Amino acid sequence: PRPADGPDDSDACWYFPSPQGTRWDEDNFSADLRAANRDAGLSWSSLDFRHTFGSQLAQNGVSLYKISQLMGNSPEICRRHYAALVPEAMADEVEFEKINISQSM
Numbered sequence: 873p874r875p876a877d878g879p880d881d882s883d884a885c886w887y888f889p890s891p892q893g894t895r896w897d898e899d900n901f902s903a904d905l906r907a908a909n910r911d912a913g914l915s916w917s918s919l920d921f922r923h924t925f926g927s928q929l930a931q932n933g934v935s936l937y938k939i940s941q942l943m944g945n946s947p948e949i950c951r952r953h954y955a956a957l958v959p960e961a962m963a964d965e966v967e968f969e970k971i972n973i974s975q976s977m
Contacts, residue, residue, distance in 0.1 A: 923953070930954035 886893075890900045902918045909916050922943070929939045930950075940950040 926950065926954050927957055930957050 886895060888896070890896045891904060892900060894900070898918075905916075905918055905921075926939055926943055929942070930936070936950045936955060937947050939945075939954060940947040943950065
């Protein structure tokens with residue numbers, strides 16, 4: 873982010889500028905991350921970090937709705953990707969009562 877009182881043009885001072893001195897975006901971030909990982913002998917991608925972020929949120933009990941808001945996805949996409957990571961935690965949220973079907977008829 874830029875300072876609140878900074879100018880709105882592209883030459884503005886950024887608190888955390890990209891190496892090019894501009895705003896971080898998905899293109900320059902991914903390229904710089906690939907280069908840093910290559911130099912370190914790692915094969916992680918920005919998608920790996922993104923998935924780790926979502927996974928950690930899910931494992932720490934953050935709702936799928938909140939995860940979807942933080943990650944810019946729909947709740948359905950987050951459910952497909954992250955709900956299965958903590959099935960025992962999700963089962964604790966729902967209580968089922970045994971029903972004797974023969975008695976209820």
